[in-house]
Amino acid sequence: MADTALPLEAGATVNRPGLLKRTFLHNLPAKIAALPMMVTVLVVFVGCTMWTIYYSFTNSKLLPTGKFIGIEQYERLFATSRWNVSVTNLIAYGAMSLVFTLVVGFILAVLVDQKIRFESAFRTIMLYPFALSFIVTGLVWQWIMNPTLGLQTTIRNLGWEGFSFDWIANPRMVLFALLIAGLWHGTGFCMVLMLAGLRGVDEEIWKAARIDGIPTWRTYVSIVIPMMRGVLVTAVVIIGSGIVRLYDLVVALTNGGPGISSEVPAKYVFNYMFSGGNIGQGLAAATMMLVTVLIIMIPWAYLEFGGKGRRT
Secondary structure, eight states, rough: OOEEEEEEEGEEEHHHHHHHHHHHHTTTHHHHHHHHHHHHHHIIIIHHHHHHHHHTTTSSSSSSOOBBBBTHHHHHHHHOOOHHHHHHHHHHHHHHHHHHHHHHHHHHHHHHHOTTTHHHHHHHHHHHHHHHHHHHHHHHHHHHHOOOTHHHHHHHHHHHOOOOGGGGGGGGHHHHHHHHHHHHHHHHHHHHHHHHHTTSEEEEHHHHHHHHTOOOOOHHHIIHHHTTTHHHHHHHHHHHHHHHHHOOHHHTTTTTTTTTTTHHHHHHHHHHIIIIHHHHHHHHHHHHHHHHHHHHHHHHHHIIHHHHHHHH
């Protein structure tokens, strides 16, 4: 049977089966090497995500069951005060963490970009906390903020008897304690991202701005920051995804206390799945966290890929 031929310009033809075969065989070793990762993505990530969503609509307790109960788990979820407190805490912590991390990271990047002495040492010092796990960060700051062992006792022993720094024991201040520990951990990484963006700005732009008499702060606000759009979006996505899955810092620093004043959704999921013996409720909460991540990722994907395609 003759092969199907496709007409091309100037009367040329191409063999379709041959073209498909060459396309398939192109970079075949690389495709074979990537096959295990593709299977892992499909089975572990996509498969487990679908498993999570499905069983969030069941009445699973200690073990997953197939009894479908609709949206009852979600109704119970949003009727639980602990979940509502967790979401409120995450929103408050996330808003403050995102703003302060970006602002402080950008300011530090601007300072480092001034070609200061010992720049490498300063970058290393600022980035060092990011190399530590959140567990270590939480334990360090738990000791510092401990009212009976940490900074409060140390200052009072020096003579300032009225000094108070008991934020991890104060329900109204505990989120600020988490914020301080989180900023100490992540600001250095944000600084490095911002510094890479600043170093990518053409020096001729700075020269032109100085010739035109534009103030330095106005150059940053009106010219440099818009040019760093890609870096800023990347930083927002990384910081935002870290905020949504906040867990180990809370466990190490406050364990959700005092009371439930520092509970977060990830801790709620863990407690219900492994301590409370209610898999369905934990998976419903995990699905809501997934929805939150998608709300962050979809606009980023559109800006980075879809928006570029439309503009071109």
